[in-house]
Amino acid sequence: MIISVITPVHGQTGNTTVALTLVHALALTQMKEVCLTHIDYGSQSIISSLGVEPSEDITRSLSHVAKMLTNNALKADEIPDYAIKIFKGLDIYSTHKVDLEEYEILSFFDNLIRNMTAYHHTIIDVDSEKTSNSTVKALEVSDAIIIPITQNTIVIQEAIRLKRMIREKLEDIKGKKKSNAVAIYFVVNHYRPEIMSSAKIAKKLGVPRKSVLTLEYNQWFMRSSNNGRLTDIFSSCLNNDARVLKLKFDMKRMCKTLLGKEFIWEVDNKKVKQDDLEDEGVI
């Protein structure tokens, strides 16, 4: 399954946070191989949230992978060797080197997505311009689309416009019938029920209530993201840490809504760290 996460207002709704929450939820509880990639390779937000040092390893640069894919020198099962390994089951595709022209990125992206058969789920953090060719390419290959929003009225209005734009683009590319098969969900980031309930947000958006997911505001979550320890906070919540327990329910609902019948809930204890985060100063 390919899922694109696209924001209505660039830099304000926590696109990367939502994408990271989703990949962790899928990798840690659904026993799936998951990968996360993004379009704006100049952006360091993914690797900084996970505390990964930007590597200058030229054997792993995406331009090198692009060349190999174009020249058919890389088999689909070899692609994971070029990813940044966060833990077993979660790979990130990013790069320190952005020497690719737009048409090269497009061709690479197309190649990469078509060859991502080593993964059950591929999440694309669409951090490029809404109307760019790369964004359209991401929408074209997606089975589901997530629009992160906040409870801000302007953001909600922009999200309505974005949804309409996505539907139009998909109809142009795939035709009406196929485009309707692509589900669009909204994730309310930094959700606080006292500001506006999710039911009211769904009403404003003009979508069924089940299409609106939430990611409740949590100070520990924000703090660990800033410290580059986001993976640890997910482990912590799956270990039933009371301070981030609501995050667990949000993750569960996210997986259940997206996967439907495929949904299971089995926390992988081998992947989930048992460390006491308090001792390490994260919480």
Next chain:
Amino acid sequence: MNFILLSLSGLIIFGVSWSTFIKSKRTESENFTNNVLTLAKLTDMVKEDIAELVKMDTFIGNSELDYEAALNRKAKINTMLRESVDGKDSAKDIVLDLIYGIVTKHCRTESMANGIIAFNSPRLDVGIKFEILMYHYKKYLVQENAQKPLEQQIRDPGKDAIKIWVKKYDLNREKHIIEDGVLGSYCITADEVH
């Protein structure tokens, strides 16, 4: 900047191949003792870096997973180097990109690249000019191909760049240049490249 570095990479690729494997244990380099970077020095640096890349005992990573992936990547590079020596075009393309990555690491600014080969000089060697011309022309053909509908697109549009270029500018006409213009011949002159 990109085409300058790519031209540099192109010149270096011929110097880097089989010898890289054999000399993979070189440890000391005198290239860094002198601040002036020459083409010969840059070639040596590229050779050293590639040797370092394929060495099995150099690895920086966090986990066993990373280690296994790094080993596989190294094995892939070894295969590509071997195949590029055997003349496989796709392998050459990949090795060229690898060399490009190393050249950009050592040659971070345009002035550094110009210090090695005077790309900004009006008396730039016609051979290098031709390489730059072909690089851009191939790129143009690839872009043009990408804009066509999928069913009309051809595989590797840059491959026949020289053929298309010669035909487009009618460069394959008979010329009376050699043997005091008595005998007709087919050639591309430096003036035509300029």
